[in-house]
Amino acid sequence: MTAVDRSEPDTVAAARGLPTAVAHRTNRLQSPILPPDLSDEDVVGRRLAAKATGRGQLATTTLAQYRTEGERLFWYARQTGMPISRCGLDEFSAYVGFLQAPAP
Structure with a gap:
């Protein structure tokens, strides 16, 4: 898998018109098994391997x-x-919409 761009959270929030607090949220729960510093790619890769x-x-x-x-x-x-x-839910809803009708 390829790496996701690592934009600064404040930059992403500003570009999307979101409050800074929204940019700092994370949906990944602390895992008793996985190290806390894994990237999204690492987590997905480990899940596929499992x-x-x-x-x-x-x-x-x-x-x-x-x-x-x-x-x-x-x-x-x-891309986003x-x-x-x-x-969050809004981003994943937009992703599903994209899959249903991708831009040319």
Whole structure:
């Protein structure tokens, strides 16, 4: 997967007309298992790796589809300048709308 642009939160907030406090929110919960400094890409990569092995192992085709959807989500995050871990309901609703009718 490719890296998401790491824009400064204040810059992203200002560009989107959001209050600075909104830019600093994070939706990623503290994990008792994962180190706290993982990037969005690291978290998604570890989840895919976990789904490829063990009791919850997914079919190869399902994993390929998960990877494709992850790449689309990271592409969208780069386009909007909002890291996935900072996205809220409005951003994910916009992402779903984009998938239903992408710009040419």
